[in-house]
Amino acid sequence: MNGEWLVRGRDGRLCVYLTSDDAVLCRAEHTPGGAWDPPREVGGDQKVHPVLAVGRGADTYAHLVSWRPTVPGQAVLVHSTHFRPLLAALDWAPAGHPDTKGDRTGVPAVAVDAQGRAHVFVARAGTGLAMVAQKEKGGWDPWRDLGGPDVQGTPVAVAGESGRVEAYAAVPGGLQHWRQDRPGTPPVLGEALETPVRAGTLRALATSPEHTMLYYTDDSGDLCAWRPGGxxxxxxxxxxxGPVAAVRCELDGHDCTLLAQRSSSGRVAFAAYPTEEEGAGAWWTESGPQLPADAEVSLARDHEDRVVAVSLSASSGRLLVTRRKDEPGLALTAWREV
Known part of the structure; x- marks a missing residue:
């Protein structure tokens, strides 16, 4: 899964998106902060590949993107909007293929601009990154080749607080950044960074009206933060x-960025630092039980603006949840299975 797949809906309920063999499922709180309903299929009865990109707009709607098989050896990207966790999501609608037709080209990424339009990014063999965006009144604009070197691994997309959409990708020898000059225009190839980067470790987060932050792991094993222009x-x-999960939150009256990652020991590790003050230092604190090797972690804020962390294992099907206590620092409740 690509993006933060734990989402708070407009009604305050939390919703988790997960993949099965041929469908996307969601589990949602029945009431904000209450018990969780059983998983249910979203997007109608169309079969999709077990891959999912999730983006959340400023309107709190969740945008889901996956690949749907068509004929043997071919697939098309499909999109669905989920307005509220307990409502049915829209049926999967085709968003096309960056090469008109063909097989899957990579794991997609999705970001939602200030007008609520989804922007879908996917690697295009030999020509870097491709993008398709929703029109204001329905349908999709033509696919655009955004250029750049070959993309390695999965790109990530994010909408800044200004509503402008950005994308990042690992490329040979470093990282590449694309950014809209103004809302409603195609993102353009921007700054490149020469750095050793492990593909599959990227996560992007909006950190201010002017900036977004990219987190990645370099070849030495360090978790790095890059803000284009610096x-x-x-x-x-x-x-x-794998990638970290990231969310901005208030800790003891300070705007902080909280990171979470399944550690090598199998537990979930948390680290926090003042937002955009990377030099302040950070350190990991582990929490919860040991998790299977395939467990993923996601972060969000709940209806009371408390940090919530979830872990999900595809092999075991276990969904574990913890929340921040009403105490100083980052004190968490005991992890519980839902």
Whole structure:
């Protein structure tokens, strides 16, 4: 799954999106902060591949993107909007293929601009990154080749607080950044960063009206933060493989960025630091039980603006949840299975 797949809906309920063999499922709180309903299928009865990108708009609607098989050896990207956790999501609608037709080209990424339009990004063999965006009155604009070097691994997309959409990708020898000059225009190829980066470790987060932040793991195992226009900062050693989860929250009256990652020990590790003050330092604190190797972690804020962390294992099907207590610091409740 690509993006933060734990989402708070407009009604305050939390919803988790997950994949099965041929469908996307969601589990939602029955009431904000209450018990969770059983998983149910979203997007209608169309079969999709077990891949999912999730983006959340400023209107709190969740945008879901997956690949749907068509004929043997071919697939098309499909999109669905989920307005509220307990409502049915819209049926999957085709968004096309960056090469008109063909097989899957990579894991997609999705970001939602200030007008609520989804922007879908996917690697295009040999030509970097491709994008398709929703029209204001329905349908999709033509696919655009955004250029750039070959994309390695999964790109990530994010909408800044200004509503402008940005994308990042690992490329040979470093990272590449694309950004809209103004809302409603195609993102353009921007700054490149020469750095050793492990593909599959990228996570992007909006950190201010002007900036977004990219987190990635370099070849030495350090978790790094890069804000285009500046130099990357090594925050601390990555707790484990894969991308971190990230959310902005208030801790003891300060605007902080909270990171979470399944650690090499199998538990969930948390680290926090003042937002956009990477030099302040951060350190990991582990929490909860040991998790299977395929467990993923996601972060959000609930209806009371408390940080919530969830872990999900595809092999075991276990969904574990913890919340911040009403105490100073980052005190968490005991992890519980839902």
């Amino acid at each position: 130099k990357p900062v090594a925050l601390l050693a990555a707790a484990g493989p």
